[in-house]
Amino acid sequence: MQIGDRVRVKTSVIVYHHPDHRNEAFDLQGSEGEITGHINTWQGRPISPNYPFQVKFGSKFRAHLRVDELESAETASTEAVSGEVIAR
Known part of the structure; x- marks a missing residue:
């Protein structure tokens, strides 16, 4: 994941x-x-932060999240369109 990528929160946070x-x-x-x-x-x-990714949701809200809490929004939408359910 890189700066500028669209992501979706996949776990309960x-x-x-x-x-x-x-x-x-x-x-x-x-x-x-x-x-x-x-x-x-x-x-x-170099440091190893607990929540290394800063994610902007809309114009007023930002949160720091871990990599295991996020998934690529493009990947998630592609899976939804194809109808496949992938166990993770």
């Missing part, structure tokens, strides 16, 4: 900072967004 659902539990599963950042260095040194 509960957040409390969504602007339309402030201070309420909101599940991001199924939401689509764009990767706007991949954090792997800090002050020039």
